[in-house]
Amino acid sequence: MASPRSPNFLIVGVTKGGTTFLAKALSEHPDVFFSRPKEPFFFNTPTMTAGAFARYQRDYFGGATTERWLGEGSTNYFHHNKAIGFIERHLGPETRIMVCLRHPVDRLFSHYLHDYKRGRVSGLEKLTDDKFEAYSSRSLYAKRLKLWQGRFPHTEVLFFDDLQASASKFYGQAARFLEITPQAIEDSPVNEGLRMAWDGDFLTLRSGVASVAGQTVPRFARSEIEALGEQFRKDVKRTEEATGRKLASWYALPDFELFEQKFAALQDRAAKVESAE
Numbered sequence: 001m002a003s004p005r006s007p008n009f010l011i012v013g014v015t016k017g018g019t020t021f022l023a024k025a026l027s028e029h030p031d032v033f034f035s036r037p038k039e040p041f042f043f044n045t046p047t048m049t050a051g052a053f054a055r056y057q058r059d060y061f062g063g064a065t066t067e068r069w070l071g072e073g074s075t076n077y078f079h080h081n082k083a084i085g086f087i088e089r090h091l092g093p094e095t096r097i098m099v100c101l102r103h104p105v106d107r108l109f110s111h112y113l114h115d116y117k118r119g120r121v122s123g124l125e126k127l128t129d130d131k132f133e134a135y136s137s138r139s140l141y142a143k144r145l146k147l148w149q150g151r152f153p154h155t156e157v158l159f160f161d162d163l164q165a166s167a168s169k170f171y172g173q174a175a176r177f178l179e180i181t182p183q184a185i186e187d188s189p190v191n192e193g194l195r196m197a198w199d200g201d202f203l204t205l206r207s208g209v210a211s212v213a214g215q216t217v218p219r220f221a222r223s224e225i226e227a228l229g230e231q232f233r234k235d236v237k238r239t240e241e242a243t244g245r246k247l248a249s250w251y252a253l254p255d256f257e258l259f260e261q262k263f264a265a266l267q268d269r270a271a272k273v274e275s276a277e
Contacts, residue, residue: 044080099148102161127225
């Protein structure tokens with residue numbers, strides 16, 4: 001029996017950057033074997049033993065056969081201090097690395113809502129709370145990206161902006177990076193679950209969602225969000241330098257929808273139904 005193989009490409013981050021879509025699209029290609037689950041979180045550990053690595057190979061890649069590419073997608077590798085060294089040591093510097101980046105403020109709120117939906121936060125949090133420091137730090141990219149680029153010469157950066165514009169082109173970029181022929185995929189909008197919208201000068205849940213599992217509906221003042229956005233400006237500039245891509249839209253707040261624009265038609269329809277009754 002052949003010994004289990006090691007992954008030769010990784011999607012290392014970032015959280016809420018489109019990595020789940022990318023992993024699923026690549027996993028359906030005949031030349032790709034992808035771990036199940038998508039995120040083993042193996043390399044973000046304080047220590048590493050040969051026995052643990054052998055189990056990692058067996059448990060997550062033992063089912064691989066003739067596929068050219070073996071991969072996994074643990075998104076917290078990107079910011080984890082130990083992971084990059086363990087990956088370099090055990091998989092080698094020729095490992096192909098993919099990083100998916102997203103507008104820092106948009107990513108922050110998407111990450112927050114991900115935790116909110118799962119009951120990990122209450123909805124009472126403020127942007128000035130220590131709790132938000134963890135979300136903010138995950139939206140700082142430049143320093144970590146340069147570190148990955150310096151250690152792994154085959155590092156590809158993809159942008160969530162492109163995924164929103166065209167899922168097939170986003171996937172196609174990753175396929176070309178792996179030198180495989182892209183397969184046809186459905187170019188449909190990305191389903192992100194909960195989203196936020198402006199209610200006057202406050203950002204809150206869109207779609208009129210009153211609560212999630214009885215939690216408080218989060219509300220954030222525009223002035224605080226603008227101040228938060230200012231904190232990312234220098235990092236956005238450095239990310240442009242690291243990627244060679246202009247990110248003009250990242251210097252402004254994300255285009256959160258307005259309640260009155262999004263739901264006016266629904267409200268009118270409901271009023272008509274009520275009057276008819």
